[in-house]
Amino acid sequence: MEGPSVNILELLKSLPHHASPGTDWLCSEHQYPWYARVFQTLSPKSILEIGTFLGYSLATAAVALPELDRVEWVDNEAYLEGSNRLAAENIRVARERAGYRPLISWSCREIPLDAAERQSYMELVHIDGDHRKDCVLRDLQYAFQVGTSCIIGHDYKLEGGVREAVVETCNRLDILHYVLDDFTHGLFVIPLVDHASVLMKLARARVGRISVMPPHGGK
Numbered sequence: 001m002e003g004p005s006v007n008i009l010e011l012l013k014s015l016p017h018h019a020s021p022g023t024d025w026l027c028s029e030h031q032y033p034w035y036a037r038v039f040q041t042l043s044p045k046s047i048l049e050i051g052t053f054l055g056y057s058l059a060t061a062a063v064a065l066p067e068l069d070r071v072e073w074v075d076n077e078a079y080l081e082g083s084n085r086l087a088a089e090n091i092r093v094a095r096e097r098a099g100y101r102p103l104i105s106w107s108c109r110e111i112p113l114d115a116a117e118r119q120s121y122m123e124l125v126h127i128d129g130d131h132r133k134d135c136v137l138r139d140l141q142y143a144f145q146v147g148t149s150c151i152i153g154h155d156y157k158l159e160g161g162v163r164e165a166v167v168e169t170c171n172r173l174d175i176l177h178y179v180l181d182d183f184t185h186g187l188f189v190i191p192l193v194d195h196a197s198v199l200m201k202l203a204r205a206r207v208g209r210i211s212v213m214p215p216h217g218g219k
């Protein structure tokens with residue numbers, strides 16, 4: 001996608017359902033345009049998202065990834081009753097405007113109780129729901145149960161529990177993670193396959209400084 005920054009922001013502002021104008025996270029050059037670059041770098045065909053609100057991140061994926069096939073999300077509608085239906089509409093409209101084939105989409109309000117039996121592998125999981133540590137730990141556990149090649153998540157650098165949950169999980173599994181430091185509020189990336197190539201591609205994707213976080217602080 002050539003120069004996605006302007007296009008993505010314009011597209012999000014033009015979707016049928018939007019948050020209050022002027023919201024910093026909606027307008028930031030370092031959020032949705034960078035999500036587009038991260039999605040293009042990882043190029044998943046299926047994405048599971050936990051925390052979708054009005055669907056901006058998935059709408060970004062819908063226009064950034066022509067080969068995207070399936071999106072699923074979990075959102076308990078804590079921000080806005082009925083937001084899952086509005087998100088579905090935003091994602092559909094974004095996809096239509098991009099001129100790509102429609103996506104298979106599915107959403108629910110709670111992590112399914114039969115998560116362990118679902119066996120529904122999703123190439124990428126994006127975590128952006130409740131940022132308290134216990135909730136992020138649960139979301140990460142769900143991502144591993146579903147099965148994925150990569151987990152990313154927002155607000156790593158905000159006060160809350162995102163960083164603690166990611167560090168604890170990565171230490172337990174003895175795996176590394178990356179942090180896109182200049183992404184608005186920080187984005188973590190846990191590559192589960194081919195981490196060296198993911199790092200190399202991200203470094204080329206113009207998404208600012210990347211910190212490599214080895215398990216146990218590299219000790």
Ligand SMILES: C[S@@+](CC[C@H](N)C(=O)[O-])C[C@H]1O[C@@H](n2cnc3c(N)ncnc32)[C@H](O)[C@@H]1O
Pocket residue numbers: 050051052053054055056057058074075076077078079080083109128129130135
């Ligand atoms: C920051 S918004 C997500 C923004 C979205 N990813 C985007 O970029 O457009 C967080 C969402 O998480 C949802 N949420 C909060 N707690 C949750 C939970 N325990 N389970 C699922 N969703 C939750 C809220 O309803 C809200 O819609």
